[in-house]
Amino acid sequence: MGKRDYRDEMIKNETKNINFLQKCFKEYYFNKFKHLESPLDISRREFGFMSFDSKMTRHISFINMGQLNAFLIQNVPAGIYISNSYYDFPTFPINEKRLIGSDLIFDIDLKDLNLPCQKDHTYYICKYCDNISNNLPSSCSVCKSTKIDSTIIPCGICIRNLKNETKKLISFLVTDFGINHKSIYVYFSGNNGFHITALEKDYFNLDSKGRTDLVEYLMGKNFSVTSLGVTQYKNNLKVKIPISGLSYGWRKRISKNMKLFNITNNSLQKYVNRVGGYLLFKKEVENITGKMGVKIDPYVTMDIHRIFRMPGSINSKSGLSKVKCNNLDSFDPFSDACLFEDDRNVDVDVKTRLEFRFKRKKYILDKCSTTVPSSVGIYLVLKNLANLI
Secondary structure (H helix, E strand, O other): OOHHHHHHHHHHHHHHHHHHHHHHHHHHHHHOHHHOOOOOOHHHOOEEEEOOOOOEEEEEOOOOHHHHHHHHHHHOOOEEEEEOEEEOOOOOOHHHOOEEEEOEEEEEEHHHOOOHHHHHHEEEEEOOOOOEEOOOOOOOOOOOOOOEEEEEOOOHHHHHHHHHHHHHHHHHHHHOOOOOHHHEEEEEOOOOEEEEEEOOHHHOOOOHHHHHHHHHHHHOOOOOHHHHOEEEEOOEEEEOOOOOOOOOHHHHHHHHHOOOOOOOHHHHHHHHHHOOOHHHHHHHHHHHHHHHOOOOOHHHHHOOOOEEEOOOOEOOOOOOEOEEOOOOOOOOHHHHOOOOOOOOEEEEEEOOOEEEEEOOEEEEEOOOEEEEEHHHHHHHHHOOOEEEO
8 A cells, every 4th residue: 555545544534533523522512511610710711622633722711601512512622621820801812811810730641650551551653554553663664654643541550650649749739838628629631640720829829930839849859958957068068957857848758768767967967978978868869859759740830821621521532521530549530531421332443452441341352343332432533543434
């Protein structure tokens, strides 16, 4: 098959897939609009919409949810986004919107965890001919294209680690920043992670620089050993524990990790010498903070003008919905976030062998044509692992 033939086949499949998805999304927003969470002060929010050909339209606002509903039925977007900020003029350009304030938002995504298991369920897809590899190729083995995309189906280990990272973030926010636990809301992103929103008035007016400092603290970035009372000047080591002690925040975490209890200037100095001196002690602290820090996407929190996926809307990378997690421990994204009705089956052409769980059922699919429930078909088509027949 020549390159033109590959491209023609791709376009034919994409057209069929998009027609199918648009119909499913329209039915969802018509029948399940109630699942969209009505935002606080909707008229002061900026909305953005992603089309099925990946074009983003921003700087839109709505007076109420009814107006939004009418827009969705008429336009059927692939993705719905809403600002975490509030503006006097949400439809104006960024520098003319007149910012009122912003909620704190965080994104914990699988790509930032770098789990060993990910290589077993990551798929590399040629953007030119749709060929799939289980290992990242330098070029496609079929058409030799170097344009390779990737997609992932999270496993149970992935979800468990994402939940643990989310709990870690919440612990930091409550313990170190004094944010009320009841002000923190956790959402499954609809794909490979969790979104966390903190509706805390003390941080409402925090600017981008302040949010950058907050993110660096959470991630354990740029922690200075001077905060522990350890300094060095011209090869002379000096240790003097701060008057406030090492009993809170990162100081407490680091000293506990080092198993330093009832610590004194003398015992801390002995510890620094025992690990090899100031530089090696500093390196050890960097390793501890890197390990214990929260793995979040820093740019999501830092950007006060970002638009974030709307709760209740469909994630166009999976067909799962962004939903609130009232009980994080028991939450099952492949069941609780799948809001499409399986009132019909669809025929799909699966591009590679797959093994996964969906709606508490195990699927083992070979590279072949098969029939699956519509929710599974939507998931596989959006993951670019199958084409509609």
